[in-house]
Amino acid sequence: MDVDAGGPSATVRLAFPPEPRLLGTIRLVVGIVARKAGMGAEGIEDLKVAVSETCAVAVGDLNRAGLTDPIEVDLVEGAERLGIEVRDHAPASAPASGGPRDGEVDDRELGLALVGALVDDLKTSALEGGGNRTSFWLRRDPAGLDLSVLEPGGPGLSSLDPRQDDLPPPLT
Amino acid sequence: MDLDLNVRKEGDHSVLEVAGEIDVYTAPKLREQLIELVSDGSYHIVVDLEKVDFLDSTGLGVLVGGLKRVRNHDGSLQLVCTQEKILKIFRITGLTKVFPIHSSVGDAVSAPAE
Secondary structure (H helix, E strand, O other), X not given: OOOOOOOOOEEEEEEEOOOHHHHHXXXXXXXXXXXXXOOOHHHHHHHHHHHHHHHHHHHHHHHHHOOOOOEEXXXXXXXXXXXXXXXXXXXXXXXXXXXXXXXXXXXXXXXXXXXXXXXXXXXXXXXXXXXXXXXXXXXXXXXXXXXXXXXXXXXXXXXXXXXXXXXXXXXX | OOEEEEEEEEOOEEEEEEEEXXXXXXXXXXXXXHHHHHHOOOOEEEEEEEEEEEEOHHHHHHHHHXXXXXXXXXXXXXXXXXXXXXXXXXXXXXXXXXXXEEOOHHHXXXXXXX
């Protein structure tokens, strides 16, 4: 995973057993990495929510499948943005969340909606040999977007389309 | 990481002060507290989120569950929150239209019943 094709990048890789109590630790580490990478306060909070929600889904899937395989989280520092990839080895046949509890909403659906709203270029795919890969990225400073593109004669909004600098194929 | 809960009465309302992080690990504790309040006859609940550092979708689900439980008794569940990072979670999920969100406990307990 390279968030800035051709540019320098550094990857921090975390691995943890699928235990819900460790999600707070993951958020803590992710927050520290993002802060050291120069991400702003709002971006850090968005990142913590997105990573935590993604990892919570993986924890749930692995727990339901009775597996203790570690979940892997890659944080890739690029010049302009931070890339995230979460991998788990829950089988594709692992049953879904089992639905919401009585009187509640489906928090899995809510979680996916949250992640989708907070990040750019959210992608999910199946891992070869079983498992799931989820990747996305966040700009280091969402407030620092160059709005000059919107000025008369500028290149327009299309120049901000994140699809124009797609992530290269993820690592297998 | 832990979740601290403190309940007090303010007039007809039970004020549940929450401190810490609400996620898939800690949310069951919040769920149990809300169920206990309703079981004890507290149908007008104010959940104070001012000391909450993190809120995820499981926590949102628990709050929605609490709201449905009090509404079964013609009650109310209101929130107190001024933290932008927490409010953002409610806005993204559209739950600002579901929960009355106030800037202080005083505003919540004095708000007219809906």
